Amino acid sequence: MKRLKQIVNELKLTQAAPEAALMREFIFYSPKMPLRLHQEQLVAASKQFSLEVFDTYFAHSDVTINCFSWGNGKRKVLLAHGWASKALDFYELIIELLKIDDLEIIAFDAPGNGSSISEFSNLMLYAGSVKSIALNYAQPDVLIGHSLGGMANVIALQELEITPHLLISIAPLIRLKENFEQSLDSVNIGAKHQDLFFDNFAKEFPVSASHFNLTNLYQLSTAIDHFLAFDPADHISPYSFLKEFLDKYPAIKSKSFEDVGHYKILRSLEVIDDVVKRIYALPML
Incomplete structure (x- = not known):
C-alpha cells in the first residue's frame, strides 16, 4: 500500500505531464493488505x-x-x-x-x-x-x-x-478499459495522457484495452x-x-x-x- 501511495502522490504532482512508466505502474501494481488474525488462523488450517x-x-x-x-x-x-x-x-x-x-x-x-x-x-x-x-x-x-x-x-x-x-x-x-479510465481519473490524469497510456497498452499486449x-x-x-x-x-x-x-x-x-x-x-x-x-x-x- 505504501508504494501505491507514492505512485498516486507522484502522479498528482506531475498530472500536467505524467510519465508513461508511472501511469503503467499505477495501473498494473496491485496494493497488498496484510492478513488479519482470523485470516491467518484460516490459512494455518489450510493445505498450502x-x-x-x-x-x-x-x-x-x-x-x-x-x-x-x-x-x-x-x-x-x-x-x-x-x-x-x-x-x-x-x-x-x-x-x-x-x-x-x-x-x-x-x-x-x-x-x-x-x-x-x-x-x-x-x-x-x-x-x-x-x-x-x-x-x-x-x-x-x-x-x-x-x-x-x-x-x-x-x-x-x-x-x-x-x-x-x-x-x-x-x-x-x-x-476493463473503463475501469482503467476510472482509476486514471481518480488521480486527475487528463484525456490526452490517458490516450497515451492506452496507445502504449495496445503495443504491449498487443490488443486494445477495449478488447x-x-x-x-x-x-x-x-x-x-x-x-x-x-x-x-x-x-x-x-x-x-x-x-x-x-x-x-x-x-x-x-x-x-x-x-x-x-x-x-x-x-x-x-x-x-x-x-x-x-x-x-x-x-x-
Whole structure:
C-alpha cells in the first residue's frame, strides 16, 4: 500500500505531464493488505501448495502463485479474488462452505497479490492462475469469482473448454478499459495522457484495452448454470455495463443485492447464504 501511495502522490504532482512508466505502474501494481488474525488462523488450517503461471507480458517467465485448500471432498470449489485482493478476502464465504459435506475449497493469491510475489499483475495472470489450478491440481466443479476474478473465470473456462456444474460471478468487471479510465481519473490524469497510456497498452499486449469487454468476449454455453450477484449502485462495476451484458445473455441468472457495495458484497450474509444454497442444491457426484 505504501508504494501505491507514492505512485498516486507522484502522479498528482506531475498530472500536467505524467510519465508513461508511472501511469503503467499505477495501473498494473496491485496494493497488498496484510492478513488479519482470523485470516491467518484460516490459512494455518489450510493445505498450502504452489503452482507456476507463465507471465507473457511482464516477467516473460514463470511466476509462482500460492494456493490454499480446505477439505478433501470430491466436489471442487475454486475461488478467484478481485484486484488488490487475496484468497483470504473470501474468509466469510469459506467458513460457510466448510459446513458443506464433500467439498474441497481451493483459493489462490494471483501474481502480485497477497502472498504471491510479482512486481505487476494483470487479467491474463488471473486467468492463467485459474487454468494452472485446473490443469495441474484439480478441475473445479464450481467456480466463484469476484470482480476481476469473475472476468478471469470466464476467460479461463473458455480457453480450457471445460463445463463446470456451477459458475458464480460476484460483482464481475465487464469492461476493463473503463475501469482503467476510472482509476486514471481518480488521480486527475487528463484525456490526452490517458490516450497515451492506452496507445502504449495496445503495443504491449498487443490488443486494445477495449478488447477486454465481457459483453463481446463471452462465449460460454447456455447449458452452464451461471449465477451473477450484483449491487445496482456499484461504482466499480457499473450497472449500465452489467445490464448490457445480462440483456445479451439471458440464460445467466442474476440477482440484485442493494447497499452492499463492490467490496463488502463478499461479506454480505445475504449473498453468502444465496451462494451456499446454490451449491447445496447441486446433485451429488
